[in-house]
Amino acid sequence: MNAGEKRRTPWIVGVSGASGTPYAAAVLRGLIEAGESVDLVVSRAARLTLLDETGISFRDAHWQDDLGRWLAAGADGRPDTFGPGAYAEAAGDVRYWAAGDLAAGPSSGSYPARGMLIVPASTACVAGVALGLSKDLLQRAASVTLKERRPLVVSVRETPLNGQTLRHLVTLDDAGANVVPASPAFYAGATHIQDLVDFVAGRVLDAAGVPHTLYRRWKGGLGGARAAES
Numbered sequence: 001m002n003a004g005e006k007r008r009t010p011w012i013v014g015v016s017g018a019s020g021t022p023y024a025a026a027v028l029r030g031l032i033e034a035g036e037s038v039d040l041v042v043s044r045a046a047r048l049t050l051l052d053e054t055g056i057s058f059r060d061a062h063w064q065d066d067l068g069r070w071l072a073a074g075a076d077g078r079p080d081t082f083g084p085g086a087y088a089e090a091a092g093d094v095r096y097w098a099a100g101d102l103a104a105g106p107s108s109g110s111y112p113a114r115g116m117l118i119v120p121a122s123t124a125c126v127a128g129v130a131l132g133l134s135k136d137l138l139q140r141a142a143s144v145t146l147k148e149r150r151p152l153v154v155s156v157r158e159t160p161l162n163g164q165t166l167r168h169l170v171t172l173d174d175a176g177a178n179v180v181p182a183s184p185a186f187y188a189g190a191t192h193i194q195d196l197v198d199f200v201a202g203r204v205l206d207a208a209g210v211p212h213t214l215y216r217r218w219k220g221g222l223g224g225a226r227a228a229e230s
């Protein structure tokens with residue numbers, strides 16, 4: 001690297017196979033809009049949830065096309081809610097690594113990264129990261145993030161939660177991760193599904209310290225969001 005050349009320091013975004021691929025899309029759009037670099041890892045199971053929830057088959061060889069369609073889609077299933085702009089920007093500073101590629105950049109602590117956001121996180125992923133299994137690149141990158149003491153945000157999506165998962169979540173919290181359940185709130189004046197999705201994505205970005213305008217923040221007065229609507 002030449003002196004003065006800016007080092008690329010991406011957020012690693014891990015998408016595991018829990019329901020909630022619109023949460024991942026909203027986080028990715030938020031990072032791109034904030035001008036952040038992104039390294040994307042999509043687990044094998046997440047391809048199934050993405051196919052189920054959006055109809056998109058995510059292909060390693062055509063990831064930019066597939067990511068573009070994913071980012072353009074709204075949580076209500078409309079394919080063009082966010083338009084081709086999301087597609088064009090996705091081609092910007094997003095790098096994609098196959099989940100089976102254990103030689104990929106994010107598998108090493110010497111690879112520069114700001115931290116990692118796992119959204120949504122399956123209970124299997126929570127267990128794997130808590131136990132340090134590193135069964136694929138997503139889990140390995142999360143273990144690396146913890147060992148390097150970088151921020152790790154885990155947006156778990158499951159209900160109800162059994163004791164095993166709860167214990168794994170405590171282990172992650174103890175290890176310094178930020179557990180941000182995919183649990184939308186209603187105080188921000190949601191009127192559409194996308195608002196609920198954006199609330200969760202916004203809380204994930206809050207935990208990472210990434211600025212955004214995805215949801216209306218609490219201002220200290222009951223009914224404030226409804227008043228703002230009218």
Ligand SMILES: Cc1cc2nc3c(=O)[nH]c(=O)nc-3n(C[C@H](O)[C@H](O)[C@H](O)COP(=O)(O)O)c2cc1C
Pocket residue numbers: 015016017018019020043044045046048049052121122123124125126157158
């Ligand atoms: C359509 C679909 C929805 C799923 N939803 C969830 C979910 O919400 N939460 C969860 O923990 N697992 C869910 N699963 C199960 C996970 O995909 C499964 O445990 C998988 O092994 C996770 O692997 P990964 O963590 O490597 O992505 C779902 C599976 C499918 C096919």
